[in-house]
Amino acid sequence: MVRLLNIEFIKLWNNRASKILILAYFILLTSIALIAAIKFDIGPVKFHLAEQGIFNFPYIWHFNTFITAIFKLFLAIVIVSMMANEYSNKTIKQNLIDGLSKKEFILSKFLTVISFAAISTVFVFVVSMILGLVYSDYNELSIIFSDLEFLLAFFVKLVGFFSFCLFLGIFVKRSAFALGFLILWQIFEGFVRGMIRWKLLDGTDTDRVMAFFPLNAMFNLIDEPFSRLSAVQNVASQIGEKIELDYAVHWYEILIVLVWTAIFIYLSYALLKKRDL
Numbered sequence: 001m002v003r004l005l006n007i008e009f010i011k012l013w014n015n016r017a018s019k020i021l022i023l024a025y026f027i028l029l030t031s032i033a034l035i036a037a038i039k040f041d042i043g044p045v046k047f048h049l050a051e052q053g054i055f056n057f058p059y060i061w062h063f064n065t066f067i068t069a070i071f072k073l074f075l076a077i078v079i080v081s082m083m084a085n086e087y088s089n090k091t092i093k094q095n096l097i098d099g100l101s102k103k104e105f106i107l108s109k110f111l112t113v114i115s116f117a118a119i120s121t122v123f124v125f126v127v128s129m130i131l132g133l134v135y136s137d138y139n140e141l142s143i144i145f146s147d148l149e150f151l152l153a154f155f156v157k158l159v160g161f162f163s164f165c166l167f168l169g170i171f172v173k174r175s176a177f178a179l180g181f182l183i184l185w186q187i188f189e190g191f192v193r194g195m196i197r198w199k200l201l202d203g204t205d206t207d208r209v210m211a212f213f214p215l216n217a218m219f220n221l222i223d224e225p226f227s228r229l230s231a232v233q234n235v236a237s238q239i240g241e242k243i244e245l246d247y248a249v250h251w252y253e254i255l256i257v258l259v260w261t262a263i264f265i266y267l268s269y270a271l272l273k274k275r276d277l
Contacts, residue, residue, distance in 0.1 A: 004108035005115060007095075008082075012112075015085065018078050025074035029123050032067060032131075053229060055135035058147035062225040062247065064128045065154040068120075069222060072158055075116050076165045080178045082109070083169025106269045109166055117158035121151055149249040153221040160218050160257040163264040170268045189213050214264075217256045223247050 012018045054063050086092040095105060132144065168178040189210065197206040210216045227245060 001107075001111060004104060005111050008108050008112045011085075011091070012078065012082065015081075018081060021074050021078050025071055025078075025120075026123060028071045028074070029068050029120065030127060032064060032127060053137070055131045057132045057136045057138050057144045059225070059228060060128050060132045060136065061147045061150040062222070062228065064124055064131075065150045066222045066225050068124050069154060069157060072120075072161055075120070075158075075162065076182070077175070077179065079109075079113065079116075079162050079165045080169040080182075081175045082112070083166065084173060084175040084178070087173045102272050103269065106265065106272060109268070110163070110265055113162040113166060114159060116162060117155050120158055121155040124154060125151055150222060153249040153254065156254050156257050156261075157218050157221045160214070160261045160264075163261045163268075164214060167264040167268045167271075170271055186215055189215050211253070212256060214257075214260045217253065217260060220253050221249060221257060 012022070053059060092105065096102065100108075129144075133139065136144075138144075165178070165182065168181055169175065172178040172181055192213070193206060193210050193216075196209055211220055223245065225247070228247060
């Protein structure tokens with residue numbers, strides 16, 4: 001496994017575009033710390049974002065994993081390009097000639113996907129821990145290490161999304177078309193949601209159906225964190241509203257994404273096995 005990973009990382013590091021995208025991705029993950037510096041001072045209005053509790057334990061795990069998941073598209077481009085380059089540079093054929101089986105080839109790509117997701121998760125953990133220790137009002141160990149399931153959800157979300165991108169890279173062969181297909185699939189899921197809600201079901205039942213679609217399933221792993229903020233809750237209570245949402249990470253949501261991950265990896269292998277290279 002180490003040998004397979006070394007092969008993939010050597011390929012990626014020797015590709016200038018991939019190297020730039022990977023570095024940009026991790027720089028963006030670090031840049032979440034800049035949120036702490038945002039201050040508004042307009043006359044009587046003084047607003048410091050860090051003082052609104054976004055870096056309080058354990059809320060920080062929810063907030064940071066939700067925000068940093070937005071940047072996953074950078075690595076998605078790397079993964080799609082990784083497969084496109086295998087075809088355009090004919091390295092896939094050379095790897096197979098050198099004795100690498102098609103199963104090992106897919107395994108090497110999946111190990112790369114898992115590595116990206118694991119490194120990202122550790123990175124977010126470290127950044128969040130530092131920000132929390134600096135800005136959080138609560139520093140008891142029991143509070144610091146609660147809600148860590150959001151990190152697990154973040155990891156699973158990235159693995160599922162990158163596996164989907166890997167499949168698209170193998171299926172389409174060209175990175176631009178693969179990314180275009182990804183956007184079209186997102187539009188398709190939105191269209192299906194609209195049609196189901198319009199013709200068949202109410203909002204709650206529609207959400208239950210859409211939870212089984214891949215991109216929706218990945219998005220559902222980490223719900224939006226903003227309505228948890230005390231400032232938002234106070235505004236809602238002042239206008240007579242009460243926000244009661246379920247922000248927890250549920251095992252069945254993780255299971256759905258893991259099933260889709262297995263499907264994408266199997267389809268990638270089946271497609272590669274069937275295709276004449």
